[in-house]
Amino acid sequence: MTTLLIIIFIITLFYSAISGRMFTLINLLMIQGFLLFGVALIELRELNLLNLILILLETLIFKAILVPFLLKRTIRQNNIKREVEPYMSGINSLLIVSVLIVLSFILTFSLQDTFHKIIYFTAAFSAINTGLFLIMSRKKIITHLIGYIILENGIVLLSFSVGNEMPMIVNAGILLDILVSVLLFGFFLSKIKDISKDFEITKLSKLKD
């Protein structure tokens, strides 16, 4: 059952590579949050109750509801353009992301002895790669944040795979997640719009007094 959820997770990665709209990307983040919630619910049975409830609440509230909501609100309030504006076309992004995911599959199959559930490692590694790729290939700052959240979802998924043995790693993953949320809060509350008018990364490289 978890394998099924993780395969849907990988499909959302493909979709995030070709989606041309910001809101589609954010909805994908929401779906990923729900998928991670499902994985945690099924997989982390051996954890103690308090820790488990913390993780479930975190995945559900932070990942699936709060962060997407905040991102949408940021986009609406700052009048950011709704298009993603990548450096390369969707077809090239899709090709690169598929190659990255195939590579991570090959990598996990070649070291299959160390992880007893290789699908977790594959999906996590693919998400990390895809997140990094989204950060590299998109122009807007807010898309960079989304790429970072996807990367971070991968890390949380990886921590779930060893969560029953090492609960501390899951907690570390959650700390990362809270870091992103704080980053978002900062992005949202402070008037970052005054610093860069168009929220584009190309503008940030210019020096100005």
Next chain:
Amino acid sequence: MIGVILILICALFFPGIIVFVKSRVTGRKGPGFFQPMKDIWRLLKKGNVYSKTSTIIFRLASPVYFASVIMAMLLLPMGDSPGIISFRGDFIFFAYALSLGKFFMIIGAMDTGSSFEGMGASREALYSMLIEPAFFILMASFGMLTGYSSFYEIYNSLYFDSSLTIFTGLLAVYVLIQIVMIENSRMPYDDPKTHLELTMVHEVMVLDNSGFDLGIIQFTSALKFVVFGSLMANFFITPEMPLWLSILVFIAVQIFFAALVGLLESFRARHKLRDNNQAILTLTPISILVFFSILLIITNQF
């Protein structure tokens, strides 16, 4: 043998059901089930008109197209009985028989010397190039799951027991439906009802065909739908079924599939031509996922 007869019978009413569903969804009464076939019959009785610039290739194109789909049809199994021709690796022959027909349509379109047709031909060639990896990865993964390499053996030893295999089957059906829509140039990828030559894909290639040739091209397109539909129907037919049940399942799947095509066409706008390549290429990653999930099933690591 029974499979071939069933495919031919289903091809007679398949386009009728699509038109029926489409007209009912949009609130019209619509023509009868056999109206598309009556139109084709009217075309078949007519003679051909050939342009002076076209050569023998143009005359060959539509018969070869028809023959290639008939060839592909002979390979398909039907429940317990294998296809008339069945050998190891016949799914590769299936794909390339269809490609041969398409290739002849493309060079036939180029042969007319019309700039519109060349444009349509180039698009059609690009799209069929983009779906080829998806189809092969899909069939190869099912070959890997069962350990066999012909349609008959693959379908006979296919099993869906865990949730993961069922999900994989659903993904495969999704990819197959999209492949059919592209192969037949239907709605999300190409609008058969469009009247602007610049945006047509398949329709623009047959602008110069008339009479008998146009008739067999249209009949072939119906036949192609049913051929791919029977690829899907075979997922649901198990070898233990009695003959009457498998025939019933076959026809039910075809009718359901035709209704699905009609519904999909009614509720979707066509893609921009620019976005088509990207949308078609998406099928390849999905079939790669099918491949890897089957790899997980085989190695028992899920």
